[in-house]
Amino acid sequence: MKNYFSHDYNATLDPKIIALLGDYGAIGYGIYWRIVEMLHAEESHTLPLKDYIYKALAKQMSTSVEQVSSIVSDCINVYDLFISCDDCFYSKRVNDNIQKMEETKEKRSKAGKISAENRKNSTYVQQNSTSVQQNSTQSNKIKENKIKEKKENKNILTIDERKNVFKEQLKPFLNTYSKDMLNDFYLYWTEHNPDGKKMRFEKQDIFDIKRRLITWNKNNLKKQITHPTHKPLEADTREVDRLRKMEDEFNMAMKLNNN
Numbered sequence: 001m002k003n004y005f006s007h008d009y010n011a012t013l014d015p016k017i018i019a020l021l022g023d024y025g026a027i028g029y030g031i032y033w034r035i036v037e038m039l040h041a042e043e044s045h046t047l048p049l050k051d052y053i054y055k056a057l058a059k060q061m062s063t064s065v066e067q068v069s070s071i072v073s074d075c076i077n078v079y080d081l082f083i084s085c086d087d088c089f090y091s092k093r094v095n096d097n098i099q100k101m102e103e104t105k106e107k108r109s110k111a112g113k114i115s116a117e118n119r120k121n122s123t124y125v126q127q128n129s130t131s132v133q134q135n136s137t138q139s140n141k142i143k144e145n146k147i148k149e150k151k152e153n154k155n156i157l158t159i160d161e162r163k164n165v166f167k168e169q170l171k172p173f174l175n176t177y178s179k180d181m182l183n184d185f186y187l188y189w190t191e192h193n194p195d196g197k198k199m200r201f202e203k204q205d206i207f208d209i210k211r212r213l214i215t216w217n218k219n220n221l222k223k224q225i226t227h228p229t230h231k232p233l234e235a236d237t238r239e240v241d242r243l244r245k246m247e248d249e250f251n252m253a254m255k256l257n258n259n
Contacts, residue, residue: 016079024071031061031071032081037038039094051059099192109115159199163190166201167253177217 020028054068073083082089189201
């Protein structure tokens with residue numbers, strides 16, 4: 001931790017300092033501020049009027065002991081920069097500085113404690129708020145899932161009902177494509193296993209009937225080009241019977257709807 005004290009930038013305008021400079025010049029000014037530094041550093045903020053203090057200062061400031069002693073004496077008795085007390089001396093300026101620093105330190109300490117307490121309370125409130133929000137969000141999610149589940153269960157159609165819906169979606173295209181092609185399209189995409197819950201078209205991630213019909217029609221045209229009608233095609237009789245049965249089923253469903 002760095003230790004420092006305020007140094008007035010206009011100290012040389014003080015009449016006491018001006019008198020010191022007039023008598024001792026820069027060496028007197030330098031010794032004065034060195035003593036101020038030492039007074040700040042001392043726990044008691046005083047220095048004894050002893051020869052060893054003068055010798056130490058003389059060594060540090062590269063001057064004579066006699067000159068240091070004379071400067072200290074004049075600072076006490078002539079310039080009123082220091083005050084003597086018993087065998088020691090001190091500086092009112094230094095003591096005022098120390099008092100201001102202690103007051104500032106105390107204020108900062110109190111402010112720090114208040115800030116820490118506020119942060120602690122804010123964190124506690126925020127944690128409680130977050131906990132309440134999480135519980136509320138979780139509760140709302142559970143409710144939403146239950147409502148969604150009820151709606152899904154309510155709106156579930158049987159596979160035959162879904163076939164009819166698919167068939168209704170094909171009716172608008174009767175003027176665009178042949179009935180045979182739409183029938184083949186219907187039979188293919190509504191096929192499912194006996195125990196299956198989904199038809200073939202329901203297993204697709206995306207199923208756009210209009211685009212699927214366009215693709216189906218293109219594929220039929222390609223087959224006609226690749227396999228002309230005059231060229232007989234070999235077919236499994238069981239597959240033919242199965243397709244005829246599915247076609248009859250589709251026709252029957254169309255008749256029922258028309259009636």
